[in-house]
Amino acid sequence: MQFEFTGNPISNISSDVVAVFAFQSEKDKKEKYTPLEDFKKIDKDLNKKISKALEVSGFSGKRGEFLDYFPEGKILSKWIVVIGLGKKSEFDPNDLRRVLGKSVSHLKGKVDSLALSIPSKELRLEPDFAAQLIAEGLLLGYYQFNKYKTEKDKKRELSSVIFSNKGDAKKEKVGVEKAKVATDATIMARDLVNEQSAVATPTFLADLALSIAKKDPKHITCKVFSRDEAKKMGMDAFLGIARAAQTPPKFIFLQYRPDKIKKKEKLALVGKGITFDSGGINVKTGDHMSDMKMDMSGAAVVLSVFSVITRIKPDYPVIGLIAATANMISGNSLVPGDVVKAMNGKTIEILNTDAEGRVTLADSLSFAVKEGATKIIDLATLTGAVLVALGTDISALFSNDRKLAEQIKESAKRAGEKVWEMPLEKDYREMNKSEVADVANIPSSRYGGTITAALFLQEFIGKKKWAHLDIAGPAFSSKASDIGPKGGTGHGVRTILNLLSL
Ligand code: BES
Ligand code: ZN
Ligand code: ZN
Numbered sequence: 471m472q473f474e475f476t477g478n479p480i481s482n483i484s485s486d487v488v489a490v491f492a493f494q495s496e497k498d499k500k501e502k503y504t505p506l507e508d509f510k511k512i513d514k515d516l517n518k519k520i521s522k523a524l525e526v527s528g529f530s531g532k533r534g535e536f537l538d539y540f541p542e543g544k545i546l547s548k549w550i551v552v553i554g555l556g557k558k559s560e561f562d563p564n565d566l567r568r569v570l571g572k573s574v575s576h577l578k579g580k581v582d583s584l585a586l587s588i589p590s591k592e593l594r595l596e597p598d599f600a601a602q603l604i605a606e607g608l609l610l611g612y613y614q615f616n617k618y619k620t621e622k623d624k625k626r627e628l629s630s631v632i633f634s635n636k637g638d639a640k641k642e643k644v645g646v647e648k649a650k651v652a653t654d655a656t657i658m659a660r661d662l663v664n665e666q667s668a669v670a671t672p673t674f675l676a677d678l679a680l681s682i683a684k685k686d687p688k689h690i691t692c693k694v695f696s697r698d699e700a701k702k703m704g705m706d707a708f709l710g711i712a713r714a715a716q717t718p719p720k721f722i723f724l725q726y727r728p729d730k731i732k733k734k735e736k737l738a739l740v741g742k743g744i745t746f747d748s749g750g751i752n753v754k755t756g757d758h759m760s761d762m763k764m765d766m767s768g769a770a771v772v773l774s775v776f777s778v779i780t781r782i783k784p785d786y787p788v789i790g791l792i793a794a795t796a797n798m799i800s801g802n803s804l805v806p807g808d809v810v811k812a813m814n815g816k817t818i819e820i821l822n823t824d825a826e827g828r829v830t831l832a833d834s835l836s837f838a839v840k841e842g843a844t845k846i847i848d849l850a851t852l853t854g855a856v857l858v859a860l861g862t863d864i865s866a867l868f869s870n871d872r873k874l875a876e877q878i879k880e881s882a883k884r885a886g887e888k889v890w891e892m893p894l895e896k897d898y899r900e901m902n903k904s905e906v907a908d909v910a911n912i913p914s915s916r917y918g919g920t921i922t923a924a925l926f927l928q929e930f931i932g933k934k935k936w937a938h939l940d941i942a943g944p945a946f947s948s949k950a951s952d953i954g955p956k957g958g959t960g961h962g963v964r965t966i967l968n969l970l971s972l
Pocket of ligand 3: 744747765824826827851852
């Protein structure tokens with residue numbers, strides 16, 4: 471998809487389709503919808519024919535409502551699509567991303583080129599942000615994972631988007647570039663999550679990490695630790711989970727270093743990297759196992775962020791850590807009652823092999839602390855309980871640092887990724903107590919499972935500033951959204967990229 475900029479008004483652009491916008495009217499108004507400037511102008515050029523058509527059709531400007539109008543002459547395009555933005559009083563910047571994403575399913579296969587002007591002033595958005603939202607919506611909306619389809623879609627693809635601008639092109643171009651970075655990374659994460667676990671093995675993820683480093687060895691280095699090397703470092707918790715897998719485990723250590731370090735900080739990004747979660751000996755039943763190739767969604771975020779990190783250039787070092795393994799069943803699996811020791815010396819009683827993520831993260835987090843990270847953020851599809859608490863669209867945020875929590879919330883909001891903060895309730899810690907070891911891998915009560923899992927992780931971060939995102943809900947979607955199909959969503963990628971841009 472190419473983005474072009476022109477000073478021409480949209481009536482004078484020859485494209486397959488022109489998009490204009492309208493708000494839904496507030497309750498007390500007579501008119502059903504409120505047209506934006508470019509809509510008014512093009513309607514005037516066409517002797518009010520669009521507004522007449524809208525009247526007949528009952529168009530009301532609801533968010534994501536579309537109306538097609540096919541003008542004859544007077545303007546160069548043959549198709550005008552009016553896009554509803556919802557009520558002005560309820561407008562959220564993410565709505566712009568969403569309606570453009572949704573417009574893709576409306577236009578897909580039918581057009582090569584789309585023209586529109588960016589209504590940043592009327593939406594009270596900075597021109598670069600407005601352009602970014604539009605470009606992200608379009609680029610994400612077009613995503614599909616068709617690698618294993620023998621018959622690929624041969625329909626027309628939207629290849630050019632033409633922005634008619636009123637002098638803000640410079641800023642708008644910056645916004646489009648930001649959108650490209652964000653969507654390249656999001657799409658990479660989606661592809662990784664959607665990939666079957668037979669392909670996306672620990673070795674595959676490790677090779678990918680190595681290839682990311684190879685592209686810019688001046689700024690990124692990567693070290694992959696084998697089972698033996700991880701053993702030497704004392705990662706018995708991670709290796710315990712990895713014992714039953716046929717594919718060898720890999721501990722991935724990525725490092726980004728800027729040209730000039732301006733902040734005395736070292737951020738660790740840690741991703742849960744379970745390439746398939748069968749549950750282990752506590753095998754998952756029925757439907758619960760079917761999507762478990764997605765249990766490396768946290769790792770996918772870390773890899774995808776590193777794949778674009780030199781385009782963002784944070785001015786402080788960032789490390790990426792992934793303990794990658796499948797959680798499988800064999801005569802060699804861990805069984806309930808086994809005790810393993812994490813790299814930081816703490817012992818963990820395994821009471822349920824399906825609570826494997828936190829056990830592998832115990833070693834990744836210990837490693838982050840040992841590496842001298844000043845801030846740690848982990849992303850993990852950690853608990854089914856978070857789906858009960860927050861539903862499918864929202865991830866749970868935990869943090870022991872106010873500033874970091876607020877920064878993540880702000881970054882998530884700008885990214886259009888929903889997060890909700892939950893408490894690290896001290897009184898619940900005793901639920902993680904073990905009779906025989908320092909801590910147990912499942913709590914004594916099944917209530918508050920997302921919180922007790924977060925409290926388990928907290929045992930391994932020492933006194934570091936830390937945030938944990940339980941992304942089990944939004945990482946993988948069982949229905950299409952405005953900005954993407956079913957499956958891997960890349961949730962978390964854009965939040966982290968925004969955070970790195972602060
Ligand atoms: N990977 C799962 C969590 C999960 C569930 C992710 C649903 C995405 C969708 C995790 O390893 C797990 O199995 N957790 C258990 C923990 C329990 C045994 C304490 C769970 O949530 O049931
Ligand atoms: Zn599990
Ligand atoms: Zn899991």
